[in-house]
Amino acid sequence: MRFDTFDEVISLSRLLEIQITTWVNGKNVDRFRQQIDRRPVTRRGETIMWQQLVEAGLDPKDAHFYLAVLRRGRATVAEAAREANVSRTSGYDIARRLQARGLVSRVESDPGESEDLRTRSHLVAGDPVQLQEEWAMRRRVLDDLVPQLRALFSASRARPKVRYLEGAQGIRTALFETLEWDSPIRGILSMRDLMTVPGESAMADYIAGRRERELVLKVIRTRDHDWPGGWLTSARDYRVVKHAPTEYEFTMTSVIGSREVVTLSSARETFAMVIESEEYAEMQRNFFEVLWRVSTDADNDGTGIP
Known part of the structure; x- marks a missing residue:
């Protein structure tokens, strides 16, 4: 069987999950779902966005992680790491980097929202316009810095x-x-x-x-x-x-x-x-x-x- 797009693979995976529920118990279904979820869900449009984020300067893994948080709206580090296909340890490092850039923020959930009444930390995606503001700030810095660097560059050349x-x-x-x-x-x-x-x-x-x-x-x-x-x-x-x-x-x-x-x-x-x-x-x-x-x-x- 030949698949033209990754979307078709995902669709078949979901269909198999439904079929399996007719002959396995709920525990096995959950285990099967976890195995499927370990693969990042990267649709064609999101693939393009991921490529553009990388071209804009994000690390490839950071871009996957950021898109995972955007898709979910709110996610734990473990959830975002699983969807981005990175380890949980790497997920915490990525979350810190994205948080420093203002692309994600960390919020604490209400204890009443969890079964064990414990407060959980979630990541919430920041407004993507932060990417434009970050670039604008870099542009302002570079507009001021580059002429000075060019002056140093010119010093070693036979020109005024x-x-x-x-x-x-x-x-x-x-x-x-x-x-x-x-x-x-x-x-x-x-x-x-x-x-x-x-x-x-x-x-x-x-x-x-x-x-x-x-x-x-x-x-x-x-x-x-x-x-x-x-x-x-x-x-x-x-x-x-x-x-x-x-x-x-x-x-x-x-x-x-x-x-x-x-x-x-x-x-x-x-x-x-x-x-x-x-x-x-x-x-x-x-x-x-x-x-x-x-x-x-x-x-x-x-x-x-x-």
């Missing part, structure tokens, strides 16, 4: 390291990293945008940080995007300012170091990009020096030129 930071906090973080660079640093600044993001308070802190480190800033700004009356050439603030020719306009900020370049977007787009590459930084310094030569000196605040 590029980091992208979003939002006002990203702009502030990238800007304040330049405080750790060697002096002097060079900058093409859009002051009007910087006073909006990261803001006036952050810029005051940044200037104080440069002053504390005696970090000289050579900066080119455009008059259209400058801050009226503010941040002139200053020996006290370690700043040398020039204004670019009037036909040029800068809506973004770029800070150039010896081996890194930080680019800050306008207040409209709010992002920062950090490129670590000696060759790229050298090229940007050369561009800066060309522009520096054609720019005009700004006034100083009376403290002189650093």
